[in-house]
Amino acid sequence: MAAVRFGLDTFGDITLGPDGQRVSDAQTIRDVVEQAALADEVGVDAIGVGEHHRRDFAISSPEIVLAAIASRTTRISLGTAVTVLSSDDPVRLYERFATLDAVSGGRAEVILGRGSFIESFPLFGFDLHDYEVLFEEKLDLFAQLRTERPVTWQGTTRAALDGADVFPKTENGLRAWVGVGGSPESVVRTARHGYGMMLAIIGGGAARFRPYVDLFHRSVSEFGHDALPVGTHSPGHIADTDDQAQAEAYPGLEALNNTIGRERGWPPYSRLRFQQELGADGALYVGSPATVARKIATTVKTLGLSRFDLKYANGTLGHDQMMRSIELYGTQVIPMVRDLLGE
Structure with a gap:
């Protein structure tokens, strides 16, 4: 198995401070820069920041935050999770990320998506009636700009x-990658345009996404491209013990x-659902370093991944x-996973 790269993702989730009060957007962004600097220090391969335009998340201009991170780091790759291409201009977007690539010494990457909001x-x-055509046309243009x-x-x-x-x-x-939620049409489109595929696995087990990975590799070959990478993005949290990690992550x-569920008609989040997602058939990577490392290694082997990204910021989870x-992801989990993979 080729060496796998391990990343961290955040949307700049608005957290609660030690006093239980909501942290400001500005402080959240400064905290993200500190978090990325630590990730670089402890050996994480990539940091991804998402683009959103809503109260729950502070980052609306990923490349500006990434430029700040570039000034504090030396080796970590700087990417997005995701950039909403449908509502951006591909030319201006490409020029912004080419600029980021220059100031960071070639460390920029972009994950393009339609966005889940x-x-x-x-x-x-x-x-919104142009939802599909906006993404298709702009993805095609961005591929040509590359x-x-x-x-x-x-x-x-x-x-x-x-x-x-x-x-x-x-x-x-x-x-450049395309963030894919798991529809066959999205998989084939990503392969046709020659992008890497980043699967957003935020519910259910990794094994059910294996057919999409196989479809992607077949499509890449049929379109005449060289082999292209596959990665996954999933939520998680690591602490010294399983009990501590679960207690910290759940709130x-x-x-x-529940915030998103009220908008989309989901039932209230529950401890039962949380426990189900912690298991082998769930998408949460929450626990001690050993627990999380074993689950990541299984996912990497099951899907034949080139990249695994852990969304480490989840709702109101505190900065500390x-x-x-x-720290645990870089110093303990990643080395454990590499050992389990035989790298």
Whole structure:
């Protein structure tokens, strides 16, 4: 098995401070920079920050936060989780990430997605009736921009381009993935455009996603591309013991799931659901370093992954608890997983 890269993801979840009060958006963003600096120090391979435009999450401009992180780090890859391509302009987006790649010494990457929330569509003047065509056309244009040659392109969602060039040029290209929720159409589309595939596994066991991985590899081959990477993104939290990790993680997960659930008609989050997701057939990676390492190793083997990203920020979980989780992930979990994989 080729060496696997291990990352951490955050949406800039708004946390509670030691006094139980909501932390400001500004302090949350500063905390994310501190968390990423620690991740770099303890050997984590990648940090991803998501884009949202709602009260629960502080990060709406990932590349600005990543530029701040670049100034505090030396080796960690700097990416998104995800960038909402549908409501952005591919040309401006590419130029921003090419700039980030320059200031970070070639460490930038981008994970493109439609986003699981829709606030950015009315905010930036896009019609939700165009949900599919916006993503399809912009994904195609972004793929052409990655060649860093003049682009001629025409679609229905933005002005046509005729031999347009974009700047700055990167030194070694821009790494790009597409975040996929698990539909066959999304898998094939990702392969067709030549992107890596990042599966968002936020419910259920990893094994049920194996058919999507197989479909992706077949599609990549049929479209004539070289082999492309597959990764997963799943929530979790690490503490010194299983009981401590579960006690710390549950309140934040409950608060986040219930907030979103009220909008989407989900039943209230429960201890039973939490316990189910902790098991082999669930998507939560919560526990002691040994517990989390075993589950990650099983997922990597089951899906043949090139990358595993742990979403370490979950709802109102506090900054100090996240810092300890990051420390354990880098110093204990990742080495344990590498041993279990025989790397």
